[in-house]
Amino acid sequence: MSEPRHRLMGYVREEIMPHRFCSGCGCGTVLNAFTNAVEGIDLDPGRMVCVSGIGCSSWIPSPYFKSDTLHTTHGRPIAFATGVKMMRPDLTVVVIAGDGDVAGIGGNHLIHAARRNIDLSVFMVNNMIYGMTGGQVAPTTPAGVKTTTTPHRNVEPPFRVADLVVAAGAGYVARWTTYHAFPLMESMQNAMTRKGFSFIEIISQCPENYGRRIGLRRAIDFLKMFKEKAIRIEKTRDMSEEELKDRIIIGRLCDRDRPEFADEMHKLTAEQVAGLKASKEAAG
Amino acid sequence: MRKPRTKPAAASKYQPVRPFTEEEFSRVRRVLGQKVLFVQGDAAVSYGALLAGCRFFAGYPITPATETSEILSQLLPRVGGVCIQMEDEIASVGAIIGASRAGAKSMTATSGPGFSLMQENIGYAAMTETPCVIVDVQRSGPSTGQPTEGAQGDIMQAKWGSHGDYELIALSPSTVQECLDLTIDAFNLSEIYSVPVILLTDGIIGHMREKVVLPEFEEVELVWRKAPTRPKDEFQPFFDDGSKIPETATFGTGYHTYITGLTHSDTGYPATDSQPEHHRLVSRLCAKIRDNRDKIIKVQKDYQDGAEENTIGIVSYGVTSRSVNSAVKLLRREGLNIDHLRIITNWPFPEKEVAELAGRAGRIVIPELNLGQVYHSVREAAAGQCDIVPMWKTGGEMHTPDEIIRVVKGNG
Numbered sequence: 001m002s003e004p005r006h007r008l009m010g011y012v013r014e015e016i017m018p019h020r021f022c023s024g025c026g027c028g029t030v031l032n033a034f035t036n037a038v039e040g041i042d043l044d045p046g047r048m049v050c051v052s053g054i055g056c057s058s059w060i061p062s063p064y065f066k067s068d069t070l071h072t073t074h075g076r077p078i079a080f081a082t083g084v085k086m087m088r089p090d091l092t093v094v095v096i097a098g099d100g101d102v103a104g105i106g107g108n109h110l111i112h113a114a115r116r117n118i119d120l121s122v123f124m125v126n127n128m129i130y131g132m133t134g135g136q137v138a139p140t141t142p143a144g145v146k147t148t149t150t151p152h153r154n155v156e157p158p159f160r161v162a163d164l165v166v167a168a169g170a171g172y173v174a175r176w177t178t179y180h181a182f183p184l185m186e187s188m189q190n191a192m193t194r195k196g197f198s199f200i201e202i203i204s205q206c207p208e209n210y211g212r213r214i215g216l217r218r219a220i221d222f223l224k225m226f227k228e229k230a231i232r233i234e235k236t237r238d239m240s241e242e243e244l245k246d247r248i249i250i251g252r253l254c255d256r257d258r259p260e261f262a263d264e265m266h267k268l269t270a271e272q273v274a275g276l277k278a279s280k281e282a283a284g
Numbered sequence: 285m286r287k288p289r290t291k292p293a294a295a296s297k298y299q300p301v302r303p304f305t306e307e308e309f310s311r312v313r314r315v316l317g318q319k320v321l322f323v324q325g326d327a328a329v330s331y332g333a334l335l336a337g338c339r340f341f342a343g344y345p346i347t348p349a350t351e352t353s354e355i356l357s358q359l360l361p362r363v364g365g366v367c368i369q370m371e372d373e374i375a376s377v378g379a380i381i382g383a384s385r386a387g388a389k390s391m392t393a394t395s396g397p398g399f400s401l402m403q404e405n406i407g408y409a410a411m412t413e414t415p416c417v418i419v420d421v422q423r424s425g426p427s428t429g430q431p432t433e434g435a436q437g438d439i440m441q442a443k444w445g446s447h448g449d450y451e452l453i454a455l456s457p458s459t460v461q462e463c464l465d466l467t468i469d470a471f472n473l474s475e476i477y478s479v480p481v482i483l484l485t486d487g488i489i490g491h492m493r494e495k496v497v498l499p500e501f502e503e504v505e506l507v508w509r510k511a512p513t514r515p516k517d518e519f520q521p522f523f524d525d526g527s528k529i530p531e532t533a534t535f536g537t538g539y540h541t542y543i544t545g546l547t548h549s550d551t552g553y554p555a556t557d558s559q560p561e562h563h564r565l566v567s568r569l570c571a572k573i574r575d576n577r578d579k580i581i582k583v584q585k586d587y588q589d590g591a592e593e594n595t596i597g598i599v600s601y602g603v604t605s606r607s608v609n610s611a612v613k614l615l616r617r618e619g620l621n622i623d624h625l626r627i628i629t630n631w632p633f634p635e636k637e638v639a640e641l642a643g644r645a646g647r648i649v650i651p652e653l654n655l656g657q658v659y660h661s662v663r664e665a666a667a668g669q670c671d672i673v674p675m676w677k678t679g680g681e682m683h684t685p686d687e688i689i690r691v692v693k694g695n696g
Binding site for chain 2: 010011013015016038039044045046047049051062063066067068069070071072073076079080081082083084085086087088090091108109112265266268269271272273275276280
């Protein structure tokens with residue numbers, strides 16, 4: 001009798017399993033939520049392009065998810081994805097990468113893609129640390145934390161990345177944690193089915209290179225912390241900044257229709273081509 | 285077990301790369317208007333790109349390359365293409381690589397400071413064997429330098445700008461007509477060898493107006509990348525069929541292609557901890573260019589038949605060739621034996637051709653608008669057969685024919 005297989009095994013590149021994530025890493029949860037999201041809305045992976053950068057979470061789609069895959073340079077996946085989307089607006093283009101990649105070195109590409117409202121789904125896994133290189137301070141590391149490059153303490157405030165993307169003009173922005181796997185999955189489905197720039201900040205755990213520096217050695221400790229600190233955005237309306245200081249605001253931060261970049265460009269192309277045809281006909 | 289949906293969705297209007305028809309070529313010609321034009325080098329590059337089938341351009345404004353962005357933003361939509369302005373040059377190369385993988389012939393244009401920013405992703409294009417064209421309208425550097433002045437300071441950067449071992453192709457036009465012709469060549473070479481190709485123009489040619497004659501459909505050869513010949517489940521994106529050049533499966537055609545800048549095996553999957561795999565991959569990336577050097581390299585030899593003793597060689601490339609052409613005429617009028625080797629393909633470097641010239645000439649003069657770049661390659665290729673006399677000039681002005689004549693005569 002053959003081994004029982006996971007029902008979603010057809011969506012991953014089985015030939016390169018097992019995966020390389022550390023024990024307790026949040027990336028597995030994100031891959032799980034993503035694969036379920038794709039299956040749930042019956043997306044054809046053959047018509048998806050997953051683009052990723054450099055860092056642990058870039059390995060979620062690359063190499064594990066079985067679509068066309070473009071594993072790019074550090075911080076640049078959104079720029080590469082822009083080229084893919086402009087030439088093939090009919091494909092679902094997804095970027096999965098980390099906070100260091102998307103908000104650190106690649107922050108400029110992030111805000112401009114949000115401003116253009118190009119139809120990409122960007123899932124930023126925020127583990128608050130540079131994990132792959134061994135635990136250096138990230139633009140998302142909370143102040144006061146000791147890391148290998150802030151051995152005394154981090155004196156910088158962290159980036160509120162999702163809020164930045166809302167301000168930059170994205171169509172859809174949400175924040176979830178790896179504790180909220182089911183709403184995360186649904187949010188991913190929203191992101192991939194709606195038009196425009198969709199951004200989900202996924203607060204995730206890195207027990208190996210972050211947790212051990214802040215006293216959270218086990219994944220379960222992180223998940224408990226996420227559960228305690230998380231607060232739905234709907235409940236925050238009347239709360240002061242002070243009250244929200246240590247909380248993780250989860251849920252849908254914005255959902256609005258704005259003109260989409262690839263659509264607008266292709267509309268313009270169609271106008272120009274039609275104009276040329278008309279003038280050719282007029283010339284006889 | 286749940287199987288992913290594989291049935292093809294409704295036919296897409298977006299098609300992968302395919303040769304374009306005479307009708308489409310004629311459409312480009314119609315958009316460009318007259319057959320004979322009087323235009324800048326930057327414009328000729330744009331026209332060459334359109335005629336070569338380029339349908340995606342991403343760029344960032346920079347003097348003296350901006351006109352190419354401006355012209356293509358005007359014309360690309362008219363031929364069904366897309367031209368976008370990115371947030372920087374890093375993103376511009378990223379976007380053209382993405383578009384290339386999605387099936388478009390794609391290009392960007394920049395100048396020195398932008399070219400420096402692009403090096404990261406040029407290395408990525410070389411590693412992932414993604415066809416694309418990068419135009420560098422050279423200006424004086426380092427750093428911001430002289431934005432409006434021409435220079436030839438990026439020749440070495442074009443070859444060695446990204447880290448690690450790789451080969452690419454770089455071409456140097458010396459006339460506006462050649463800006464157009466070599467842009468078409470650049471696209472063809474890029475598609476044949478699956479490699480980024482650099483077009484090294486400069487601020488002088490880029491902004492200079494000259495007569496350009498547009499080619500007819502029958503006069504140009506347009507090449508398109510090799511499509512997969514194996515069934516989808518057997519296809520490997522980096523398999524070497526003996527030609528050293530892999531076939532390209534366009535995104536969205538059901539091949540589940542895996543592309544990474546990490547060291548990879550034939551499957552495309554990372555093989556980062558394998559010394560033999562890395563060595564094999566990087567050796568192939570270099571060999572596919574080096575082994576085909578005779579097919580790739582273009583030079584123009586203006587040698588005097590039967591010249592005997594006292595032959596003086598001049599090696600030139602790009603805009604500098606223009607002054608050399610005048611100097612050669614005047615020198616020959618005075619009875620001197622001059623062999624002029626004009627380098628069109630800067631990379632791979634025409635070592636054989638330079639060595640041959642070094643065997644014929646008593647010395648080789650090499651004028652260039654920098655403080656010694658191609659000089660080093662010439663000296664290496666000449667291997668001590670003759671003296672190499674450099675003529676270095678920076679600051680945005682070309683060598684005058686007089687200056688060259690003085691050095692050739694030994695009165696420099």
